[in-house]
Each structure stands twice: as C-alpha cells, then as structure tokens.
Amino acid sequence: MAKRKTMQARTEELLERRAAVALGGGEARLEKQHEQGKLTARERVEALLDPGTFQETGMFARHRSTYFGLDKADLPADGVVTGEGAVLGRPVHVASQDFTVAGGSAGEVHSDKIVAMMQASLTTGTPFVFINDSGGARVQEGIGSLAGYGRVFYTNVLLSGVVPQVAIIAGPCAGGAAYSPALTDFIIQTRQAHMFITGPNVIAQVTGEQVTSDALGGADTHMAVSGVTHFVADDDEQAMLIAQKLLSFLPQNNSEDPPVVDPVEGLEADPDLADVVPVSEKKGYDVREVIARLVDRGDFLEVQAGYAQNIVIGFARITGRTVGVVANQPNVLSGVLDINASDKGSAFVRFCNAFNIPLLTLVDVPGFLPGVAQEHNGIIRHGAKLLYAYSAATVPKITVVLRKAYGGAYVAMCSKDLGADKVFAWPTAEIAVMGAEGAAEIVFRREIKAAEDPVAKRAEVVEEYRSTFSTPYVAASRGLVDDIIEPARTREHVSRALEMLVSKRALRPAKKHGLGPT
Secondary structure (H helix, E strand, O other): OOOOOOHHHHHHHHHHHHHHHHOOOOHHHHHHHHHOOOOOHHHHHHHHOOOOOOEEEOOOOOOOOOHHHHHHOOOHHHHEEEEEEEEOOEEEEEEEEOOOOHHHOEOHHHHHHHHHHHHHHHHHOOOEEEEEOOOOEOHHHOHHHHHHHHHHHHHHHHHOOOOOEEEEEOOEEEHHHHHHHHOOOEEEEEOOOEEEOOOHHHHHHHHOOOOOHHHHHOHHHHHHHHOOOOEEEOOHHHHHHHHHHHHHHOOOOOOOOOOOOOOOOOOOOOOOHHHHOOOOOOOOOOHHHHHHHHOHHHOEEEEOOOOOOOEEEEEEEEOOEEEEEEEEOOOOHHHOEOHHHHHHHHHHHHHHHHOOOOEEEEEEEOOEOOOHHHHHOOHHHHHHHHHHHHHHOOOOEEEEEEEEEEHHHHHHOOOHHHOOOEEEEOOOOEEEOOOHHHHHHHHOHHHHHHOOOHHHHHHHHHHHHHHHHOOOHHHHHOOOOOEEOOHHHHHHHHHHHHHHHHHOOOOOOOOOOOOOOO
C-alpha cells in the first residue's frame, strides 16, 4: 500500500505545479515574447493591477479535446490567464491571452475561462479588461472553438451598458476574435499589435490586393482610417497606464455615479480664455485649449484623438466630477459635422449616458459637411445618430456655444430642444440657420440684384442679418439659451450647473429599446 503524502509534500507539489503553469510555454517562448518588445500574459496583468492584488482563477484548467494530438498536448492554463484584482484600489476582472501557449489560440475551455470572468464582472458589478494576444481559433478543436467564441460575444453583449468593458490589443487579433473587442466600450491597441478579420495573405489570394499587416490592421490604421481603435499605445506598459487612467474616470457599473476625485475648488475667472477663440468665425483655433482651461488641472483624456478630428471627445473632471466632453474642432474642416464625426460623437454620448457621466458640449459648428460623397454614404442616417444619442441621453447635459452654431448641426450639438439642461452662450456666439453671407443671399436676393451697387448693398444686408440673427440674443429671448456669459467665468457656470444637476431625474416612455438610425 502506497504511503500517503504529507501535507508538506503536497504543498511542495502544488508550488511546483504553479511554477510550471506560470512559465506558460516555457522560458524560450517567454524570451521570444520579450524580444518582440512585448510583455508576457502574466506580466501584463501585473502591470495593469495594483501590486499584490491579483487572484488567479482557473490556473489548472485543461482542455478536453483529443483531436489531432491534443490529448498529448500540455497547454498551461489553456493559454489564458484569468482572475480578479484592483486598479487604483477598485476591483476589476481580467483575462489575458498567453501567446506563448499554442499561440494564445482560443479553444472551448480557453473561452469558457474568459466567459467566467465576464460573468463574475456582471455578478459583482465590476469592469472587465480583456488583453488580446492570440493567433485565433484553435483549429484542432474545430467547432468547439467557434462555439466558445460565440459565448464570449454573447456575454460581451450581456455586459454592454452594465459594466465598462476595455479591450487591450497587445498582439495578433484576427478573424472572429476581432469581434469581441468590437463589442467592448474601448479598444487600446499597441503598435506591436495587429487586428483584422482577414489577413494580408488571404486578401492577396481572394482580391489580389497587396497590403502589409501594419497598413491593414496596425494601430495607426485603426486609429486614423477605420476608427476601430480608441487609444494607441507605444508598448504594453503604456497600454496598461492608459487603461488605468481610463478606468479612473468611470463608475464600476451602471448603477453607480463616477467617483469624485480630489475636488479642485478653484472657480476664479480666467481672463485669458476669451483670447483663445478668435472673434472672426473664419479663423481656426484648437478647441482643446478651451477644454484644458475649463477642466481640473488641464487634465483631458482624449478618445479617438486621430479619428474624425473635426470633433473632439474625451473625459475630464470639473471640481472633481467626471464629465464627458464633446466639442467641435475648428482647426479641422472648420469643425463641420460629417459621417465619421457623427458616428464618433454619438457612440461617446451613448456610453456616457449608460454610465451616468454628465455631458459637456462645446459648440462651434458651421453645419453638416456638404458633398455628393457624404450624401451617397448616408450623412442623413449618420447625422441622425448624433441627434438620437443626445435626445435619448438622460444624464445632465450642459452646452456652451462658443462661436458658430448654424442650422441642423446647431440642433445636433445638444441644443435646448434636444434636452440640454443648461445652455450657455458666449457673446461671440452666432446662433442662426446659416452664416450671414449665405443667409443674406437668400433673404435679400432681390434687393441686392436691384441695387445700383450690388456689392455695397450685399455688404449692408449681410451686416444687417448678422446684427439681427448672428448673435446669441435672439436665441436667449426665445429661451433657447439660458444665459449669455463672460468667457472668463465659463468654468464657474459649468461647475455650478453640474452641482445643481447631480440629482437630475428624467422619466421616459416605457419600451423595450429605441430603434435608432443604423
């Protein structure tokens, strides 16, 4: 009869097994990961979480497949590290794919471990962070791997709007795997990573197009061209820092308000703010300079900074309270709204509304971008997304009209009629159907044509229209602007409005869900 092992022997065996699993695919593969400028799966988790807080789940999970030699394959942790820990003192759940183990390929058990963490996030009301580094579906497991992906996608949707979901793309993310990040709230992609549905080789075979991995699915491409990525990181360490900062602005779940962090009480006037915005509506400026002067410590986390740059979105704090900022960018396309800007803005507004984050909208918009391509590609339905998102939002909504606010774009940028709780305007605000030059050509066309000096007459009527409608005073007289304020005191007005709207309650008709434009 075999002698039973002592507790000490069993404990030593446990520690040996844990050490073996922690090595992932082995020293050589871990070193190769480092040579490529990437952290390992476990190093990424340690970099993301507060020191000493990680508790792993499913360390000894094993696949059950016996096809194509898998019955003899040792895949530590089945190629994904899962568990819970804390980011800046607040709990999160995390999954980190291990490329050193079978290329991080996702099989049935691999996906089930990820789903278990997502379900734990749902149960506990904590954010979920998924670090992607995988060659895709584990081909040897066949349909089982695809079914696992399906469960991940399904659970992504269950979590949507309940807890924040952040995807970090730190390596390859190809095929169906790319759809899980696309179902999350924010994607952070490193410059070492690639994400696409079909890779360069398949594209070359099917369409004959030649393209590199970077040009097809690199971080810069997904930021500037496709708009899939929200943040670009130079490396894994920076990706984890971005994730930490992002999570610091967000509530744990949809039943909480965002945390109030280090309230900055200073509401003194900023006389230099007025100088940032030129009086002439034809001159550009960087609206981020305005944002920096309004928010605490000038700290603004811009989202999708390289995509649809004619609109600026991101998170900041005003007297310690998180706000989601949406602002037209006059430096790019004069700040017009186009298809991409409408999509970018509307998605951000929907996120903020889902997670109880007040919206601050800074308006300087000449209209929607005209053009055949815009019309044929659906500017009507895309622009309607922004109208829909603002109209559906029930969080506090504060709008400041800095300068131009023309036509339908004025309405779309959270006007009073879309439910803005407070609308402030600077004295430079021009709230009208269109600019004075264009309006005068329509309203005074006959007078200009009949005048002895059409040029002088045109200048006269343009000024008449501008002095009548291209000001904030008519809108204020109609109650569409709550107050015309000194630019220097904008931060004070916004802060007091936020304080007053903390207890806002909005009742909407009961329905399963709205049917917004697609």
